[in-house]
Amino acid sequence: MPYDPAGLQAKFLIDDDLELSNRIVMGPMTRARCDPGTDIPNDLMAQHYTQRATAGLIITEGTQISEQAIGWKDAPSIFRQEHVDAWKKVTSSVHESGGKIFLQLWHLGRQSHSSFHPSTGEIVSASDLPVPSGTARDANGEHVPYEAPRPLTLEEIRTTVQDYANAARKSKEAGFDGVEIHGANGYLVDQFLQTCSNVRTDEYGGSMENRVRFLIEIVEAIIADGAFPASRVGVRLSPNGAYGGMGSSDNDKLFPYVAERLSKYGLAYLHIMDGVGFGVHGLCPLVTCMDMKMAFKGGTIIANVGLTKDVAEGMLRSGAVDLACFGRPYISNPDLVYRFANDLPLNPDAPYEAWWHMKGAEGYNDFPFAELVDEKEAN
Numbered sequence: 245m246p247y248d249p250a251g252l253q254a255k256f257l258i259d260d261d262l263e264l265s266n267r268i269v270m271g272p273m274t275r276a277r278c279d280p281g282t283d284i285p286n287d288l289m290a291q292h293y294t295q296r297a298t299a300g301l302i303i304t305e306g307t308q309i310s311e312q313a314i315g316w317k318d319a320p321s322i323f324r325q326e327h328v329d330a331w332k333k334v335t336s337s338v339h340e341s342g343g344k345i346f347l348q349l350w351h352l353g354r355q356s357h358s359s360f361h362p363s364t365g366e367i368v369s370a371s372d373l374p375v376p377s378g379t380a381r382d383a384n385g386e387h388v389p390y391e392a393p394r395p396l397t398l399e400e401i402r403t404t405v406q407d408y409a410n411a412a413r414k415s416k417e418a419g420f421d422g423v424e425i426h427g428a429n430g431y432l433v434d435q436f437l438q439t440c441s442n443v444r445t446d447e448y449g450g451s452m453e454n455r456v457r458f459l460i461e462i463v464e465a466i467i468a469d470g471a472f473p474a475s476r477v478g479v480r481l482s483p484n485g486a487y488g489g490m491g492s493s494d495n496d497k498l499f500p501y502v503a504e505r506l507s508k509y510g511l512a513y514l515h516i517m518d519g520v521g522f523g524v525h526g527l528c529p530l531v532t533c534m535d536m537k538m539a540f541k542g543g544t545i546i547a548n549v550g551l552t553k554d555v556a557e558g559m560l561r562s563g564a565v566d567l568a569c570f571g572r573p574y575i576s577n578p579d580l581v582y583r584f585a586n587d588l589p590l591n592p593d594a595p596y597e598a599w600w601h602m603k604g605a606e607g608y609n610d611f612p613f614a615e616l617v618d619e620k621e622a623n
């Protein structure tokens with residue numbers, strides 16, 4: 245993509261067939277709004293994403309790619325036909341409103357809990373190291389201690405890689421414009437990447453080359469499967485983040501290396517959480533979007549964490565990044581694009597309880613649109 249100093253409201257080409265109407269991305273956010281006890285997307289979720297369809301690109305909440313990937317109560321999945329059929333309602337509604345939407349492919353690895361896996365009673369990861377602090381939430385949503393995972397065998401790694409490709413194919417069938425591999429926030433891909441969670445001694449552990457192998461195999465499996473071309477596959481990474489007990493002293497070397505390795509595939513984008521507002525491990529120098537842009541050989545970079553309109557405009561116009569992703573501002577501002585375009589104040593942040601604990605539309609689909617408030621006042 246040639247350097248274009250345009251700002252937030254400028255169009256952007258992901259590839260020749262996918263033009264975003266602006267450079268504002270709605271970040272992936274798990275909101276656990278499937279009907280209680282299920283992993284099937286519902287009408288409430290279709291309404292939620294449709295309300296936000298003016299974003300240049302929506303990235304869905306983390307979506308579990310297999311039985312084994314599951315680990316968050318009432319979060320959606322994408323591996324059975326009923327998931328595909330239910331997601332179709334979301335994608336068609338977003339598309340009818342002019343939006344573009346990628347699905348985020350998610351495997352929780354060691355952040356899951358055995359209660360989600362009653363038949364095996366175990367959770368899996370790169371190694372047998374549990375999340376070192378904090379609590380997991382079990383299948384009833386109760387806080388419980390993190391458990392020690394079982395390292396995936398080589399055979400299981402092959403199956404899991406294929407699970408990602410199968411889920412990408414199902415995402416295509418469900419009408420998504422592309423997929424994002426969740427390689428951030430201490431979930432399975434990140435567990436393979438970082439030394440704090442990967443002490444394997446086989447070809448998936450040790451050197452940076454070995455630790456990135458799992459991610460590279462997933463990327464290659466999705467592309468080889470062919471449901472989506474490389475230009476519709478993005479990867480999200482969080483080199484500085486502490487979420488999920490993550491952080492390793494060589495991340496400042498590892499993550500640019502990962503970007504460089506990914507640069508040869510012609511991917512849709514690299515999505516980088518480089519900001520400090522979502523927890524930082526501080527074990528090595530910060531890795532910035534600009535570091536990743538250079539290592540990714542100028543490919544498309546989405547920046548995220550703690551962005552405001554002005555900071556995002558500055559980053560875009562500097563050429564350091566191409567797209568700006570907003571997470572929490574999108575919880576309470578479905579019309580963030582309109583508010584930014586018209587320099588309007590944002591709604592107050594949603595309370596923490598609204599993130600996951602409330603059910604139904606409350607704290608989810610009931611945030612006011614500025615256009616509607618304006619129209620009411622004019623009448």
Ligand SMILES: Cc1cc2nc3c(=O)[nH]c(=O)nc-3n(C[C@H](O)[C@H](O)[C@H](O)COP(=O)(O)O)c2cc1C
Pocket residue numbers: 271272273274275304305306348426428429480517521522548549550551569570571572573599600
């Ligand atoms: C309620 C909530 C749920 C989240 N769920 C996900 C998720 O499913 N996948 C993911 O990659 N990041 C997730 N995140 C992180 C956000 O995508 C984003 O990186 C974070 O909120 C920082 O961006 P912000 O400062 O614009 O909010 C979540 C954040 C919040 C607040």
